[in-house]
Amino acid sequence: MSFNDLTINEYTDKLASKAPVPGGGGASALCGAVGAALASMVCNLTIGKKKFAEFEGELNEILNETQRLQAELLRLSDEDAKVFEPLAKAYSLPKETQEEIEFKAQVMEKVLHNATIVPLNIMRANAQVIRLHYRLKDISSMLVISDVGCGAMAAKSALLSASLNVFINTKAMANREEAEKFNKEANELIAECSQKADETFEFVKNKLR
Amino acid sequence: MSFNDLTINEYTDKLASKAPVPGGGGASALCGAVGAALASMVCNLTIGKKKFAEFEGELNEILNETQRLQAELLRLSDEDAKVFEPLAKAYSLPKETQEEIEFKAQVMEKVLHNATIVPLNIMRANAQVIRLHYRLKDISSMLVISDVGCGAMAAKSALLSASLNVFINTKAMANREEAEKFNKEANELIAECSQKADETFEFVKNKLR
Numbered sequence: 001m002s003f004n005d006l007t008i009n010e011y012t013d014k015l016a017s018k019a020p021v022p023g024g025g026g027a028s029a030l031c032g033a034v035g036a037a038l039a040s041m042v043c044n045l046t047i048g049k050k051k052f053a054e055f056e057g058e059l060n061e062i063l064n065e066t067q068r069l070q071a072e073l074l075r076l077s078d079e080d081a082k083v084f085e086p087l088a089k090a091y092s093l094p095k096e097t098q099e100e101i102e103f104k105a106q107v108m109e110k111v112l113h114n115a116t117i118v119p120l121n122i123m124r125a126n127a128q129v130i131r132l133h134y135r136l137k138d139i140s141s142m143l144v145i146s147d148v149g150c151g152a153m154a155a156k157s158a159l160l161s162a163s164l165n166v167f168i169n170t171k172a173m174a175n176r177e178e179a180e181k182f183n184k185e186a187n188e189l190i191a192e193c194s195q196k197a198d199e200t201f202e203f204v205k206n207k208l209r
Numbered sequence: 210m211s212f213n214d215l216t217i218n219e220y221t222d223k224l225a226s227k228a229p230v231p232g233g234g235g236a237s238a239l240c241g242a243v244g245a246a247l248a249s250m251v252c253n254l255t256i257g258k259k260k261f262a263e264f265e266g267e268l269n270e271i272l273n274e275t276q277r278l279q280a281e282l283l284r285l286s287d288e289d290a291k292v293f294e295p296l297a298k299a300y301s302l303p304k305e306t307q308e309e310i311e312f313k314a315q316v317m318e319k320v321l322h323n324a325t326i327v328p329l330n331i332m333r334a335n336a337q338v339i340r341l342h343y344r345l346k347d348i349s350s351m352l353v354i355s356d357v358g359c360g361a362m363a364a365k366s367a368l369l370s371a372s373l374n375v376f377i378n379t380k381a382m383a384n385r386e387e388a389e390k391f392n393k394e395a396n397e398l399i400a401e402c403s404q405k406a407d408e409t410f411e412f413v414k415n416k417l418r
Contacts, residue, residue, distance in 0.1 A: 004217040011217055012242050012279055016249035023250070024359030027243045031363055033221050034236045040225035041232070070221055146377055150233030150370035154240055157366035160410060161359035168355055168417050201369060208377050 003081065004074045020088065021081035025119050028161035029077035031154045032126040036070035038151030039132050046140045055139040062132050069125050069132075073158075076122050080165075083115045087169075105174065112173050116182050119165035122158065123186060127193040129155040134196045137203050149204030156197035163190060212290065213283045229297065230290035234328050234374045238286035241335040241367035245279035247360030248341050255349045264348040271341050278334050278341075282367075285331050289374075292324045296378075314383065321382050325391050328374035331367065332395060336402040338364040343405045346412050358413030365406035372399055 003011060003022055011030075015022050043063035046052050052059065090111045093104040133152040140148055166186045170179040212220060212231055220239075224231050252272035255261050261268065299320045302313040342361040349357055375395045379388040 002218075007216055008213040008220055008239065008242075009211075009283065012246045012283065015243065016246035016253070016276065016279060018250070018253045023353075024247055024356040027247060027363065028359055030217065031240050031243060031366065033217075034224065034240060037221045037225035038233055038236060041227070044225070044227045067225065070225060074218065074221065144232075146373040147233040149373050150237055153366035153370050154236065157240065157362035161362050164355040164358050164413060164417060167414065171417065204373060205376065208373060208380065 002078050004077065021084050022077070023080075023084065024161055025080040025084075025122065025165045026077040028119075028126075028158040029073045029080060029122045030158075031161070032122060032129060032158035033070050033073035033077070035126065035133070035151045035153075035155030035158065036066045036073055036129045038147045038154065039066040039129060039136060040070065042136050042140045042144045042147050042151070045144045049141050052139060052141065058135075059139065062136065066129065066132055069129050073122065073125050073129075076118060076125065079118045080122070083111070083118050086111045087115045108172070109174055112169050113175075113178070116166055116169040116173070119162040119169075120182060120186065122162035123166065123189050126155045126159040126162065127189045130159065130193040130197045130200070134200050137200050142207070145204055145207055149201045152197040152200040152204075156194055159190065159193055159197075211287050213286065230293050231286070232289075232293065233370055234289040234293075234331065235286040237328075237335075237367040237370035238282045238289060238331045240363045240370070241331060241338060242279050242282035242286070244335065244342070244360045244362075244364030244367065245275045245282060245338045247356045247363065248275040248338060248345060249279065251345050251349045251353045251356050251360070254353045258350055261348060261350065267344075268348065271345065275338065275341055278338055282331065282334050282338075285327060285334065288327045289331070292320070292327050295320045296324045317381070318383055321378050322387070325375055325378040325382070328371040328378075329391060329395065331371035332375065332398050335364045335368040335371065336398045339368065339402040339406045339409070343409050346409050351416070354413055354416055358410045361406040361409040361413075365403055368398065368402055368406075 015027055040063055043059050047056055047059050090107045093107060095101045095104050130152055133148050137148050163186050166182060170182050173179040224236055249272055252268050256265060256268050299316045304310045304313050339361055342357050346357050372395050375391060379391050382388040
């Protein structure tokens with residue numbers, strides 16, 4: 001079962017409920033997919049316009065990429081739920097005997113790794129969505145320029161939200177070298193793309209004045 | 210037909226397409242509904258915990274409010290599509306004769322008013338979602354504190370995205386007094402709640418370290 005087969009009414013009700021999944025991670029992937037879809041819409045409504053004929057090749061390439069990113073983010077929304085269950089189970093393993101302690105540590109490390117990779121992939125995909133909106137702001141029809149601003153904001157919120165799940169899980173990892181590598185990448189993606197998203201939004205806002 | 214009866218796969222595909230609706234405004238309402246649903250989830254998973262017993266009354270009140278806001282934002286997502294069509298039609302009315310010019314101006318003013326009220330209501334609802342996350346950060350279980358950060362970010366992106374549609378439409382309004390009143394409220398909501406959302410996110414991020 002994929003959450004993406006639920007209607008929006010069903011999904012938001014499930015999100016609001018006590019059910020352990022979907023949670024903030026999956027929801028951030030969904031907001032990212034919305035950001036990617038808005039980029040596709042902008043391409044679809046700009047391609048074919050005479051004024052932007054010179055960018056048609058580039059717009060088609062961006063469209064291919066945003067369609068791929070939308071599908072990937074929806075897939076990651078489901079993945080996020082799949083890595084949550086083993087993580088919750090591992091946290092509740094007993095640690096009375098030495099054997100149990102060692103076994104739990106081993107299991108934890110593996111599930112923490114997986115539970116970090118998924119939100120990190122959500123961050124990577126959203127960073128790319130932001131970079132594409134950053135470019136689209138200069139080559140899209142004024143009729144859809146506001147959608148560039150909306151898409152950049154949706155992807156930024158997803159980028160930041162997903163980072164929280166990266167940081168929660170790296171904090172608990174025993175392998176500090178890997179943990180620091182993940183944190184470094186997460187912080188770099190935020191530094192680069194949070195600003196790019198804000199610049200995109202301000203650019204759009206000023207265009208509309 | 211409501212967009213909220215579409216599956217997430219169907220909705221994001223429709224958003225990505227050339228179809229005039231849904232667009233950035235409706236998508237922002239959806240992200241806001243996700244932010245409200247996350248607040249409800251936080252309440253649902255904190256209510257009943259001994260440590261937060263003293264806040265149970267307040268948490269139940271917040272839950273009532275976030276459930277109402279989720280439903281309202283989903284309703285506004287549909288409304289946004291409903292006000293778009295008459296707006297697009299009005300823009301394409303002829304203005305050759307004096308009579309046509311006057312008629313168009315009259316129609317435009319009415320549809321612009323409606324097309325501004327909807328995104329302004331999306332902003333108002335998201336501002337309230339942010340205020341509730343701002344409070345929830347201090348009274349929710351550590352197990353769901355990251356979801357408070359995610360919810361605040363989703364609502365902030367929706368608040369800012371919806372503001373673009375307010376500004377587009379007020380710019381075209383002939384009634385400058387009303388236009389400035391709408392702009393003032395939009396700017397005040399951004400000034401107050403954009404910062405509250407950022408503070409919530411930073412608070413959560415620091416809690417997780």
